Amino acid sequence: MKQHQNILIAGVGGQGNLVCGKTLAQAAVEEGYKPVVGQIFGASRRGGTVQTHVRISNSNLGPLIPRGDVHIILGLEPMETLRAAIEYAGPETIALMSETPVQTVDSLAGRKLYPRLDELRGSLSALARRVYSVDPTETLEDLGTYRVQNSYMLGALCGIQTARLSKESIKTGLIEIVGRSQPNTEAFEEGLKAGRCAVSE
């Protein structure tokens, strides 16, 4: 790989952010790269913002993506996708956003309004080169679990074909990290389909 690829996974504590990071890193190892993953957990797992930095290259990079240098934002939550874009997006950024919001304490209490999806998409489009969004709700409800949204989004990432890593290695990585469970594999396949149909804005 001539140039490295920086993937930022944005979400909320409990969404499987770390699993996504580990999966992509495992996939990168499969393809012979030397990935570096920067992750923050601890207090933030209790409903706070969680960002995982995945850097795929042949050298030992630092754990944090510099401002403006993110290539792909994998957004597990709409507002967190925008937050990540504001902090890290640049001219090369492609954002892939899940349309399932996680409300905040203030938005639940009605003290503040969670932004509308079209507002978020609009703002994202002003910051990223391309924006794709997918809605995993139906799949997750059919599967009866929201815990596999990360597998769905990894599938969608393969579907939009921007990651340097192949679908096969990401799938292998996923199985290595979460095991060969049926809801995960199915969510991945459904995400793949959704990603393939997604049109950038």
Next chain:
Amino acid sequence: MIEGDQVLMSGNEAIARGAIEAGIRFCASYPGTPSTEITEYIMKTSDRRDIHAEWSTNEKVALEASTAASWAGLPALCPMKSLGLNVAADFLLNVNLSGTGDGGLVIVVCDDPRGHSSSNEQDSRFYSKAAHLPLLEPSSCQQAKDIMPYAFEISKRYEIPVIVRSTTRLSHTRAIVELGEVPDIEIESAHDIPSNLYNVPRPDFKHKQLLAKLDDIKEDFEKSRFNKLDSSDKRVRILASGITNRYSEEAMRKLDLEDIEILSITTTFPLPGKSVLKALDSATHVLFAEEGQPFTEENVAVLFAKRKNRTVPELHGKIDGVIERYGELNVDKVAHALSRITGCEFRPVPPEFEERAQKSRELLLDRPPTFCPGCGHRAVYWAIKKAKQRFDKPVVVTGDIGCYSMGIFYDSSLDTMQAMGSSIGTASGLGQLSRFGFDQKVIAVAGDSTFFHACLPGLVNARNKNADLTFIVIDNNTTAMTGFQPSPSSHIQRGETFSVDIENIARAALPDYIDIGIASDIPATTDLIHENLTRDGLKIIIVKAVCRLAEREDSKAERPKVYIDADSCIGENCKLCMTQFGCLAIEWNEEEDHSEIENHLCVRCGDCIVVCPHDAIRRG
């Protein structure tokens, strides 16, 4: 995993693997982010590898136990978070003089710049200076592993503890690590401990001996293969330590600067002055890239100050402010510093992007950490709130460290939150101020693991001085915040450990009143708290709670569903379950004007049922 394998590992796992490759026999620790995974990794294979690994009651006990193992000839590891070293410092600043025998003792301290999971952002390196102990700062996951056998080697040779400092960004970064060999050590038997393991009657002599050891260690460090202090003719040098090495390399590439040399110092104390000065020779500018305070920067400034009649380069970093003195470093901050020093322009994003980003920021809502759905702490804080409303005098609530610290963000349920054990300590002070006219009743809140860690001296003080306070211990049977390590009172203990009962210990303090409550019975807990507020003296309430994250996944399904009866919910005019109780599993249905349970988030605890004044929340 065998020698030569290339494995993805976090910095913490690499540190643990390095300790295993160094042949440790003993590991004692108290969990604390970002250090916890070191001990967890060791525990995974400790039985097979015949290593004693324990979660100790607190960091001081962990350090004392590890030291004892080293005295008896067994290599020992003691990992902790930054603030843990404050707890252990009293022992550390004694055992540095007494010595650690020939086993070897390495303390790993993980600092948390920016305080991602901490209540401060202390630079623990100053302890190595205060205690005159050697300090190593690895700069990558690979080096984090490789440096551990070296750390043990120094500890054994000089019979003193060696401190290895990591930071969050190293501890929690995963990268490829090439494994080394795990020595096939036969079970070593412990030997007698050395004589003279005390500093009196002449601590000054012991101090003199320690300083002499430090001089020898400095000579060792002059030759250390872990430093990269090559001579150079570049005008600007960066002296980096720890993870900032990576930031410096990338910042230099980003700015496309050539007249810069990055030097790397891993043995930061005692500073190998000769090699550092040689490496900085003929530089016109030196930038110090280090996490925390200007530690190395100050030490190098002293070196230059002692050098007579020579030109001194301009020193840049946290003293002259080209890098701000608080927060965490990153590539951008180092690049900004370089741009200020060299005058070359640095713009991470175009100005028009900056404007758009600024505008988008208005859409964002904060996400303060909060209690999980069904968390017992929320139920207890709700009961405290109701008891306070019923009580006719003001009440102050002192807090402690654990998941319940998030009471800060829960309708300001806590008025204070500092260190482990400070709830009961500060309460024992406030509870003695009535003669000065302080007429507020005091509640102290702590959890089970914290109760043992640091609350016991405060509790004894409160009894001994007859402080007027109510001490609420929320016992959820685990150290939840750091990932469910067993606390001393947990029902399920690991291996040979034995459960220690909180109630028995609390009763032994002879409180005026002691009660046991159940968090999920909110009305009864409210009554208990209110009743104790009306009483004088030392009152203890132990509240049994459940950590829903630690709970078995299928326990949820065994309970009947919780739902909201749309007809009984009075809608917009109330919304109390959402605006005040604030469980993330209760959502608002705008179209139908009533609240709704999010089934995929709800754990069916039913805590919210009593919260609704209209009996609209039900089970079934």
